[in-house]
Amino acid sequence: MLSSLAERLNAERNRRFVGRKNEIELFEKAIAALELPFYLLYIFGPGGVGKTSLLKQFSRLSNSHATTIYLDARNLDPTPESFINALKVLLHLDSSESPLQKLASQNQRQVIFLDTYEVLTPLDRWMREVFLPQLTENTLIVIASRQAPSAAWRTDEGWQALIKILPLRNLSPEESQSYLSKRDIPATAHQTVVDFTHGYPLALSLIADVFAQDGQISFQPEAVPDVIKILLQRFVQDVPTPAHRMALEACVLVRITTETVLAQMLNQGEVHELFEWLRSLSFIESGHFGLFPHDLAREVLISDLRWRNTQWYAQLHQRARNYYTLRLQQTQGQEQHRVLFDYIFLHRDNSAVRPRFVWQENSGLQTDVIRERDLPALLKIVAEYEGEESAKIAAHWLTKQPQGTIVFRDTEQQLAGFVIMVALHQATQEDLAIDPGAIACQNYLQRHGAPLQPGEGVTLFRFWMARDTYQEVCATQSLIFINFVQHHRLTKDLAFTFFCCAKPDFWAEMFAYADLTRLPEADFQVGEKSYGVYGHDWRVLSASAWQELLAQREINASAQAEVSKEPGEVLLVLSQTEFASAVQEALRNFTRTDMLHKNPLLRSRLVVEINNSGGMSDRIAALQALVKQAVESLSSSPRDEKLYRVLHRTYLHPELTQETAAEVLNLPFSTYRRHLKAGMMRVVNILWQWEIN
16 A cells, blocks of 8 residues: 655654654653643753754654644634634644633543743733643643743743753754754765764754755865854755745845845746745745744855845845735734834844844734723723823823724733824924923924925824833834834825824934934923923825935844854754763863863853853853852862862872872772762763753
């Protein structure tokens, strides 16, 4: 009997899967046990470390023990409704049926796999407190995330006993070599590749992709500090055709790539083959709305493109803008918000924009009109951040111009933030008398602005804030800025916009980039709090001209960027075996900085979090301090104090020889060696716990 294509695909994926012995043993024992030893297995690790591969291997292993459900959060909106609807689809239920009741009716063990959980951060509380507690005891939940579980999981006395937290590390040297063999990499290259990648699964797969293209591997890892950069650059050099290269460059420029977007950017009618090729690449991921590259891949490739071919970069940028401009005219509501995120994403690499915008369009926030029930919560937020006097002013505008208020709701439909826009041209003198901010802006307009023509309007963005973070950078703030762009695009005959800020200096660079002028004469004070004002005259620079200006500023900034802009440093997430080896090496070479500069721990989270901006000497000093701290921690324990003395005389302040150290410590050499080995392992374990926690 012929096997199905699905069976062949599963067989091939299973053949290529290597390692993770401890993780697999843990999972297999759990699902085979009469009573689950834990009900939530939470796996976390950086992008490219193999979380999805492990979950899919778990799913294959579950077939003989349990029924499985696999959900990739990238295909969901972070709302309870979207999550529940996805379960209904997978369980073949109609809209009136409950997935929880369906799951509860099953006698067989069930495993729910939830991949890319970091996308569902807005749902974390709902998952922990509402959904998961309703599952039956024969259900195991397996979560994979780039982020460690929030503190609420660790501190909840109930979940503490029911959760197993599993940090995922790089593959061990043996596992790496096994993978390379399965990908037909010559055995003579294995050690070089392992030394180069430190078992980082994404890097290993990229090397295999490079080898599959040209049948050879030749690089000098000692000369290249960034494994992802060199591999991607090598990959781009050997793509099948110039058309494939252009498709890849288009893909890394935009937030999400579909066949329609790709056809527009390449100016081609038929791009299906190119789209499918992109889809097959190991560093390109598929989501609900289209394709997107791994973060590291995007950083490297877009930086290379801007430096190498600025003209082509500008042309791609123009084509993307043209497409999004057309889509903005064809969409409305949430879909238009999504297109605006795509549009603004083109400016993400500008130093003025990037740190002041949250690029998580799927934040779980929903835009809505204000309702009567929102008023008490909204005014409470204003009073909390700006005082009771400001709350009274907000209440006035809510009464006089309720249509100017937009609210944002979280996944529980609670008020997460809002913006109150005042139509100054509709305000009466009585209205203005109540609000110092409105008076200041009106006076500025009368002194410096041309008189309004019939039908022209002026908008004052008077109050804007998030419930939890006020006017700090957050998803709500970013959505408010999206609505600012949407407002001036959709408001006919808009002459002028004012924008108030509690910390105007913080937003100066971003607003200058967006051509919002600082207007000190319009600044005002309410109670003891002062506010700065920015403005834009749309009669001088129209919305369409404004969009062109921003595009030119982004392209010019890219052209002036440094020739070899480096992406953010890639941390090494060493396997436990490699980590132990690196710690032992650091101990042996503790006093020899010339030897320590090659130690992989210098790129571990442990060291980088202490010193992420210093040079090599600072990194080495940080590593020495950590090792010393771990060794000296043994001195506080009567049981370990003897181990501390041996390590101290051997590595921190070494004697000439180990024999001399044993004599100074008055120990038989065999006892000394036993204590030395035990001490090293204690230090390894201490540093390992610091690294993974």
